[in-house]
Amino acid sequence: MSTDPRTRSWVEIQPQALRRNLRxxxxxxxxxxxxxxxxKADGYGLGMEQVVETVELDDPLGYGVATLExxxxxxxxxxxxxxxxxxxxxxxAYESAVAHGLTVTISDVDSLERLSNAxxxxxxxxxxxxxxxxxxxxxGFDWSTVSEWGPAVAERVCATLCWEGCYTHFHSADxxxxxxxxxxxxxxxxxxxxxxxxxxxxxxxxxAAAALRYPALAADAVRPGIFLYGGAVGLGxxxxxxxxxxxxxxxxxxxxxxxxxxxxxxxxRSRGAERWATLxxxxxxxxxxxxxxxxxxxxxxxxxxxxxxxSMDMTVVDxxxxxxxxxxxxxxxxxxxxxxxxxxxxxxxxxxxxxxxILTGLTSRLSRVWLASEDA
Ligand SMILES: *Cc1c(COP(=O)(O)O)cnc(C)c1O
Numbered sequence: 001m002s003t004d005p006r007t008r009s010w011v012e013i014q015p016q017a018l019r020r021n022l023r024x025x026x027x028x029x030x031x032x033x034x035x036x037x038x039x040k041a042d043g044y045g046l047g048m049e050q051v052v053e054t055v056e057l058d059d060p061l062g063y064g065v066a067t068l069e070x071x072x073x074x075x076x077x078x079x080x081x082x083x084x085x086x087x088x089x090x091x092x093a094y095e096s097a098v099a100h101g102l103t104v105t106i107s108d109v110d111s112l113e114r115l116s117n118a119x120x121x122x123x124x125x126x127x128x129x130x131x132x133x134x135x136x137x138x139x140g141f142d143w144s145t146v147s148e149w150g151p152a153v154a155e156r157v158c159a160t161l162c163w164e165g166c167y168t169h170f171h172s173a174d175x176x177x178x179x180x181x182x183x184x185x186x187x188x189x190x191x192x193x194x195x196x197x198x199x200x201x202x203x204x205x206x207x208a209a210a211a212l213r214y215p216a217l218a219a220d221a222v223r224p225g226i227f228l229y230g231g232a233v234g235l236g237x238x239x240x241x242x243x244x245x246x247x248x249x250x251x252x253x254x255x256x257x258x259x260x261x262x263x264x265x266x267x268x269r270s271r272g273a274e275r276w277a278t279l280x281x282x283x284x285x286x287x288x289x290x291x292x293x294x295x296x297x298x299x300x301x302x303x304x305x306x307x308x309x310x311s312m313d314m315t316v317v318d319x320x321x322x323x324x325x326x327x328x329x330x331x332x333x334x335x336x337x338x339x340x341x342x343x344x345x346x347x348x349x350x351x352x353x354x355x356x357x358i359l360t361g362l363t364s365r366l367s368r369v370w371l372a373s374e375d376a
Contacts, residue, residue, distance in 0.1 A: 003369060005328070008280030009248035010367045012335070013046050015054040017241040021228045022058055024240070025211050033218035034061035036084065036204070038225035040070055045286075045359040046229060046244065047368045049077045054370075055228070062103075064223050068093040071102040082164075084129060086223075088139050094118035103127040103164055107139045109152045112161075119160045129165040129200065134187040135180070136169045143168070143187040146194035154196060165202030165220070166192060173210035174234035181210065185217055209233035231355030232345045244344060244359065245335025246366070248281035248315070250299070250327050262316050263308025267293055274320040276307065279331050284312040286362035287333055288351035295350055297331045300324065301338025334358070 003010055026035060037060050038044075043051030052063060052074065062082030065071050068090075071083045084103040088111065095118040097104050106112050106128045119126040130153060133140030141149045157163045168188040172180040188205055202220045208227035211218055213236065227233050230243035253275065260270045270276075279297060283289040292309040297317050304317040315333075319325045330337075334347050348355045 007249070007367060008251060009285055010369050011362055012245040012247060013050070013368060013370050014243055015370055017230070017243045018051070018054050018228055019058060021230070021240045021243065022055055022224070025208065025222065025224050025227065026058070028212050028215045029218035029222055030215065034221040036060060036062050036064050036221050036223045037228060038064040038223050040064065040066035040086070041360045044225060044229045044356065045362045047370070048073060050368070050370050052077065052079060061221055068097055068102070071097065072100055075100045095121055098122045098124060098126045103129060105129050105131050106153070107131050107141060109149060112153060112156050116156055116161055125160045125162060127162045127164045129167060129202070130163070132166055132168045132188055132191045134168045134184040136171045140168065143191040146191050150195045163200040165200040165204065166195070167204045170205060170207060170210050173207055173213060176235050178214070181214060209237070212237045226356055229359060230344055231359070242335055242341070242343070246287070246333040246362065248279040248331050248333060250277045250325060250329045250331060251280040252278035253319070253325065253327055263292065263311065265309060268308040274318055277317050277319045277325055279315045279317060280313070281315055281333060282311045282313045284363065285365050287315060288347070288353070288358065288361070290351045291347070295347065296342060297333050298337035298340050298342060299329060299331050301340045303340055
């Protein structure tokens, strides 16, 4: 681990593991479906530009983001592939989206009207995709009312307004039971069948979980996110390779007698003579506060318990009996150290959330260290 000795805590990212996770998806879906990696929320917290630089080596079709700002950031980074904004954007954002060649996704005729106006204003061509809501309920045209909106969309297509595709989003692709996903798929197919003058050349539905669990639904493209970044996608699918490790330096060590307390509200009390190590990481770095008295860290490949409440800037572990720990040593809060691992999903489960929230919750205080090779 070669990291600036001044750094108190950081995220280590393994680009080769990320690429191997992407290739696992490619193998699952076969050669006839394209891949649109989802790099929204700063590449799930890893760093959007570096994620793109990494997966670009595998030549994906384009990139998926959630906001205008994220799309603009990709353009600033020099991405000239398709960039699709997979959330409705505010009315005032269309002109900028069009001017920078972003593909917007449309959930109602009003937005298409705004896009059309922006095209005229910018004097350029605009691309859009139609979202079909098959049960997710947050955006998209209703799958069952195509006869109402389908013709209205089709009639607005013109030389400057290009209907690029249609997609839906599964809400339960990562659960064991497949009935909900199959029902959504049938609705999507039914809606596509009812569209006249569409649905554009590109139809797609699968997130990472769906791509891996239901490769038959891969259609023209898949939109993987979490699996690329090392988050598991449910039963029956092999785990992704570990991409992210969260590390923190031991910044202080003390020996305590029985009855010493640690942390706000003194929720932990030593049961005898103990040795405690303070780590330079806290909830201000994105370490979930709920891991207090429940989670653990690794020191030299050994698991040690987090004791007391996690503070904004510091976390204390009990290292009694763990020999040879010194100030300046590296602790691992997520990831592998020697033979032992604390997986991203283990931390998420323990914190009562999902891997997505853990990754996107890692704050800017943690520097992102992209490893050049995998020998760390
Ligand atoms: C975020 C997102 C995805 C990726 O989902 P994962 O579960 O991370 O694979 C796919 N499609 C859309 C529309 C999304 O918003």
